[in-house]
Amino acid sequence: MNAIEIKGLTKRYGDLTAVNSLDLTVRQGELFALLGVNGAGKTTTIKMLSCLTRPDGGDALLLGKSVIREAEEVKKLLAVSPQETAVAPKLTVRENLELMAGISGAGKEESKRRIDALSGQLGLEEVLIRPAGKLSGGWQRRLSIAMALILEPKILFLDEPTLGLDVLARSALWEVIRGLKGELTMILTTHYMEEAEELSDRIGVMGAGQLLQVGTAAELKAATGTDTLEKAFIALAKEAAK
Amino acid sequence: MRKAMLLAKRNAKEILRDPLNLFFGLGFPLVLLGLLTAIQSNVPKELFTLDQLAPGITVFGLAFMSLFSATLISKDRTSALLLRLYTTPLRPVDYILGYTLPMVPIALAQTAITLVFGLILGLTWTPRLLLCVLVNLPASLIFIALGLLCGSLLTDKQVGGVCGALLTNLTGWFAGIWFDVALVGGVFAAIAKALPFYHAVELAKAAYAGTLGSALAHLWVVLAWAVGLSVAAVWAFLRQMRKN
Numbered sequence: 001m002n003a004i005e006i007k008g009l010t011k012r013y014g015d016l017t018a019v020n021s022l023d024l025t026v027r028q029g030e031l032f033a034l035l036g037v038n039g040a041g042k043t044t045t046i047k048m049l050s051c052l053t054r055p056d057g058g059d060a061l062l063l064g065k066s067v068i069r070e071a072e073e074v075k076k077l078l079a080v081s082p083q084e085t086a087v088a089p090k091l092t093v094r095e096n097l098e099l100m101a102g103i104s105g106a107g108k109e110e111s112k113r114r115i116d117a118l119s120g121q122l123g124l125e126e127v128l129i130r131p132a133g134k135l136s137g138g139w140q141r142r143l144s145i146a147m148a149l150i151l152e153p154k155i156l157f158l159d160e161p162t163l164g165l166d167v168l169a170r171s172a173l174w175e176v177i178r179g180l181k182g183e184l185t186m187i188l189t190t191h192y193m194e195e196a197e198e199l200s201d202r203i204g205v206m207g208a209g210q211l212l213q214v215g216t217a218a219e220l221k222a223a224t225g226t227d228t229l230e231k232a233f234i235a236l237a238k239e240a241a242k
Numbered sequence: 243m244r245k246a247m248l249l250a251k252r253n254a255k256e257i258l259r260d261p262l263n264l265f266f267g268l269g270f271p272l273v274l275l276g277l278l279t280a281i282q283s284n285v286p287k288e289l290f291t292l293d294q295l296a297p298g299i300t301v302f303g304l305a306f307m308s309l310f311s312a313t314l315i316s317k318d319r320t321s322a323l324l325l326r327l328y329t330t331p332l333r334p335v336d337y338i339l340g341y342t343l344p345m346v347p348i349a350l351a352q353t354a355i356t357l358v359f360g361l362i363l364g365l366t367w368t369p370r371l372l373l374c375v376l377v378n379l380p381a382s383l384i385f386i387a388l389g390l391l392c393g394s395l396l397t398d399k400q401v402g403g404v405c406g407a408l409l410t411n412l413t414g415w416f417a418g419i420w421f422d423v424a425l426v427g428g429v430f431a432a433i434a435k436a437l438p439f440y441h442a443v444e445l446a447k448a449a450y451a452g453t454l455g456s457a458l459a460h461l462w463v464v465l466a467w468a469v470g471l472s473v474a475a476v477w478a479f480l481r482q483m484r485k486n
Contacts, residue, residue, distance in 0.1 A: 050329045072331060080329045084322035088252055090259040095252070102248040103330050131259075151330065 001063075003028040003155055003185035004049065008058030011044050011209075018044040020209040021058065028063075031177075031186040033196035036206035037237050042189045045206070046157050049187070050080050062155055079148035083159040085140040086147070089133025093124060093143055096132050097150050104151045118146050122176055138169025145176060155185045162195060174199060193230040205233055207240025245332055249340025257310045257348065267310060268352055271303035272359045278420070279363045290420070296360035297374055297446035298419030300353040301439065304378065304385045305413040307349045309405040311389025315341055316398040319482070334483065338476055341393075342386050349382035350375055374449040380461070381442035383468040385409075390475035394482045417443045438467035 004026040011019040019041040026032045036042045047053040049060055051071040059066050065073045088096050094115060101111035119125045122142055127135060132143055141161060148156055161177065162170040177199055180186065190196055196203050197217040204214045213220055213236055217229045224235040257263050278290040318324045327337070353375045361367055392405050416423070416430075417439035423431045434440040441460040448457035 052325070052328055075329060075331045078329065080326055082322040082325050084320075084325075086322040086326040088256060088323060089321075090256045091252060095255070099248060099252050100330075103245055103327070103332060105331075147326070 001028050002026065002061075003030070003063060004032075004187070005061040006049075006058070007060070009045065009048060009055050009060055010057035011041075011048060011053060012056050017209050019048070019055075022209075022211055024204060024211055024214065026185060026187065028185055029182050030201045031181055031188060031199055033188045033190060033200035033203045034206060035190065035193075035196055035203060035233055040206040040237075040240075041209040042206055043159070044209075046080075046159060046187065046189060050078055050157055051075055077153060078155045078157065079151040079153035080157045081144045081148040081159065081161060083163060085137075085144050087132040087140055087143055090131055092129050092131055093135070093146075094128045096143060096147055100147045100150045114150050114152070118150055121179065122146050122149075136169070138165050138172060141165060141169070141173055142176060145173075149180075153184060155187070156180070158186060158188045160190055161188070162190070162192065170195075193228070193233060197229045203229070205236045207237050210240070212236045212240050243339075246336040246339035246343070249327075249332070249336060250343040253314060253341055254344035254348065256314055257344070263306075263310050267303065267306040267348075268355055270306070271299050271352070271356050274302070275299050275356065275359060276363065292360055292363060292365045293450060294447060295419070296357055296365050297450045298417065298443045300356045300374070300378055301381055301417055301442045301446055302410075302413055302419055303352050303356055304349055304382055304442075305405075305410045307345050307352075307382065307385040308389040308392065308409055309401070310348075311341060311345050311386055312391075312393035312396065312401040312405045313398055315390065315393025315479075316396055316401045319393075320398060324483075328483065334480055337483070338390070338479060341390055341479075345386040345389065346379070346382060349386065350378065353378045353382075368450070368452075370450055370452050373454065374446055377445045377449040377454070377461070378442070380464045380468045381438070381445070384438050384442070384464065384471055387468065387471035387475040391471065391478050394475065394478040412437065413439045416440060419443055438464050 002025050006022055006024040009019055009022040010017065022045060034042050034045065044053065048055045048067060049062065051067050051074050055068060059068050062074050062077055065077065067074050088099065091099065097115045097118065098111050101114050106114060119128060124142065124146060127139055132140065135143065145161065162173050165173065188200060202214060202216055203220060205212045205220065213223060215223065220229060220232040221227060224232040226232045226235055275296060278295055279292060282290040357371050357374060388409065389405065392401055396404060416434040416437050418434060423434040423440060441463040445457055445460045445464060448454045
């Protein structure tokens with residue numbers, strides 16, 4: 001079954017068409033990376049899929065639920081880990097997780113169960129009682145993903161999850177993301193080509209609000225006659241800019 | 243309602259765990275009260291009598307509620323915590339209640355603490371002090387609504403200027419806490435009476451003095467501002483929510 005089915009999704013801001021009649025299908029359990037230069041339409045697409053922005057045209061079905069007609073139902077299926085760390089700084093790691101678990105409707109016992117499980121999975125035990133605002137960038141990113149996962153989503157949006165992290169912290173976070181593969185459907189936006197190649201099953205390259213090419217990293221390289229994903233991306237982005 | 247309370251609890255923790263908030267919100271009004279009382283004890287003329295000063299300073303202290311609330315909301319916007327929450331099943335009413343409800347007990351506790359400190363300094367105990375706390379409720383709503391409004395419209399840096407500097411100065415100058423605005427008269431007095439702060443202070447003073455019956459006109463002005471600003475604040479919050 002497909003996790004995401006996008007048909008003719010369009011968003012306009014005045015004269016600017018940020019996303020232009022986008023068609024895309026993402027399978028359940030797939031990690032799909034969305035690449036594009038700034039202004040390509042990635043963020044607007046994610047905002048429409050996560051019910052933050054209403055499309056002007058087309059529709060997207062998340063596990064069969066429409067982002068236009070069934071936004072409340074769609075919100076129960078998804079979670080977002082935004083580009084910014086998006087944590088409550090004066091709350092401890094545990095309190096941040098309790099907040100999100102409670103918002104998803106979990107009771108006290110259920111929250112505890114989820115926190116115990118997630119702490120083990122993401123290695124958060126050692127920082128559970130520390131204020132989130134005092135954590136390093138890497139730990140805050142990890143907490144950010146945990147705050148999304150504690151909602152027990154079926155679809156997870158990761159918006160530039162390793163932005164600004166050092167090599168070690170990035171590598172640690174990649175391990176976390178790899179560990180989630182297959183469990184849930186993930187949409188990853190990133191500017192790091194090696195991250196997309198390392199983590200994703202398929203990659204979509206956006207430009208000027210349209211999906212320019214979709215495929216595995218190898219397929220994108222073959223389609224553009226290049227030997228690296230970065231060169232393939234540059235070739236596609238330049239073609240779109242003409 | 244349960245989800246709104248979860249957010250309210252989080253917001254209360256964020257505010258109360260900030261030492262700067264505690265200093266400015268609770269400490270600064272007490273410092274002012276202590277300082278002005280000390281000055282009064284050294285001058286023969288009645289400038290700052292506790293029965294006038296303490297109720298007035300409770301209203302001045304409420305101005306910090308706007309700063310706390312607006313700073314929290316604007317930071318939640320810039321840190322994308324709000325964006326994260328907008329993708330959850332929380333409803334608009336949960337956000338409004340979550341950001342306003344925790345401010346009410348904090349505001350009333352601040353009033354009570356200021357009055358208790360007044361008692362320590364020599365303010366005469368009377369059960370009407372409890373009434374004084376109660377009549378600060380509509381004034382609290384004004385400042386809480388201003389916090390929601392500014393937090394929804396401004397960045398955290400702008401909030402510092404508008405709520406931290408402008409609002410506290412407006413309250414300080416036009417509320418008639420340190421001097422009678424009628425003594426200045428003219429345009430100054432007219433502005434003071436057009437704004438809600440002067441009326442809030444008169445109400446608090448009347449509650450303590452036991453003359454609340456003759457101060458009801460002030461109550462209506464304060465209530466009108468509270469309702470108007472609350473409507474504007476909810477509109478501004480929902481607008482920025484849609485814009486996201």
